[in-house]
Amino acid sequence: MRSLLTLSLALMLAMPAAAQKGDGDDKDAIFENAKAFVAAFHDGTTEVIHPDGGPPNKARYTIVHVKKGGKWLLSSVRDADFAPPTNYGHLKGLEWAIGDWADEAGKGDVARVSFAWAREQNFIVSNFHSAFKSITVGGGAQWIGFDPSAKKVRSWTFDFSGAFGEGVWANEGKTWTVKTTATLRDGLKAAATNVLTVIDADTFTLEVKDRTLDGKEMPDVKPIRMKRRK
Numbered sequence: 001m002r003s004l005l006t007l008s009l010a011l012m013l014a015m016p017a018a019a020q021k022g023d024g025d026d027k028d029a030i031f032e033n034a035k036a037f038v039a040a041f042h043d044g045t046t047e048v049i050h051p052d053g054g055p056p057n058k059a060r061y062t063i064v065h066v067k068k069g070g071k072w073l074l075s076s077v078r079d080a081d082f083a084p085p086t087n088y089g090h091l092k093g094l095e096w097a098i099g100d101w102a103d104e105a106g107k108g109d110v111a112r113v114s115f116a117w118a119r120e121q122n123f124i125v126s127n128f129h130s131a132f133k134s135i136t137v138g139g140g141a142q143w144i145g146f147d148p149s150a151k152k153v154r155s156w157t158f159d160f161s162g163a164f165g166e167g168v169w170a171n172e173g174k175t176w177t178v179k180t181t182a183t184l185r186d187g188l189k190a191a192a193t194n195v196l197t198v199i200d201a202d203t204f205t206l207e208v209k210d211r212t213l214d215g216k217e218m219p220d221v222k223p224i225r226m227k228r229r230k
Contacts, residue, residue: 038066038067039064039065039066039067039075040064040065040066040067040072041062041063041064042062042063042064042065043060043061043062044060044061045058045059045060045061046058046059046061046079059079059080059081060079060080060081060083061077061078061079061080062076062077062078062079063076063077064076064077084120085120085122086120086121086122087121087122087123087145087146088121088122090146090153091121091123091124091144091145091146091153093171093176094115094124094144094153094176096198096201096204097115097124097196097204098115098116098117098124099114099115099228099229100112100113100114100228100229101113101114101115101204101226101227101228101229102226102227102229103224103225103226103227104203104224104225104226104227105225110130110131111128111129111130111224111226112128112129112130112131112229113126113127113128113129113226114126114127114128118143122145122146123143123144123145124143124144124145125141125142125143125144126141126142126143126144127139127140127141127142128140128141128142129160138159138160138161139159139160140157140158140159140160140161140163141157141158142155142156142157142158143155143156144169150168152168152169152170153168153169153170153171154166154167154168154169155167155169155178155180157180157182159182161184161185162184162185163182163183163184163185163190164182164183165180165181165182165183165190166180166181166182167179167180167181167194174197174198175195175196175197175198176195176196176197177193177194177195178193178194178195178196179191179193180192180193180194188213188214189213189214189215190211190212190213190214191210191211191212192208192209192210192211192212193208193209193210194206194207194208195207195208195209199225201228202227202228202230203225203226203227203228204225204226205223205224205225205226206223206224206226207220207221207222207223207224208220208221209221
């Protein structure tokens with residue numbers, strides 16, 4: 001399949017790399033020395049679409065042209081496996097959370113939460129719910145990602161009740177602090193600070209403090225100790 005990708009590149013080379021159009025990842029560079037020798041480098045991606053409707057094959061490529069005697073000549077074409085962009089580097093500090101967790105107490109109301117990587121590791125997806133005597137009484141989903149404009153980790157939460165909210169995450173050592181705001185189903189505004197502290201590979205605590213509801217102070221939630229489910 002790589003030979004097909006290289007062939008598709010060769011079909012693009014009728015004009016100099018510096019004049020070619022590519023996708024947003026394409027990059028050009030031209031270098032000239034004292035002897036008027038010019039080299040043009042073009043980096044980009046190519047895609048082979050199969051007539052049978054199968055998934056396309058992508059590859060990265062680098063094309064090198066040289067200008068000799070006033071003419072652009074192909075010097076080399078190199079291709080490599082395509083690696084889709086990922087925010088893993090920004091989110092790897094939360095990799096410890098990947099897996100399933102449950103309230104250590106295990107009595108009365110039981111809290112459960114799971115964390116898993118989304119495709120290409122651009123997000124961490126969390127599903128949470130609380131149950132009383134095996135009956136689910138609440139829950140929802142949360143997506144955690146990296147905001148490139150603010151250069152911060154952020155989350156977006158959707159509760160089964162119809163409430164929704166977002167949070168800004170900050171890390172210091174083994175502690176993650178999440179400043180959250182939410183809109184409840186009835187339109188009331190809520191805010192809180194969630195503090196996740198890693199105890200060991202299989203234990204973390206969750207504390208909810210600085211709670212307000214429409215500007216009125218609410219009592220803190222005592223720390224909940226979560227254990228990894230194996």
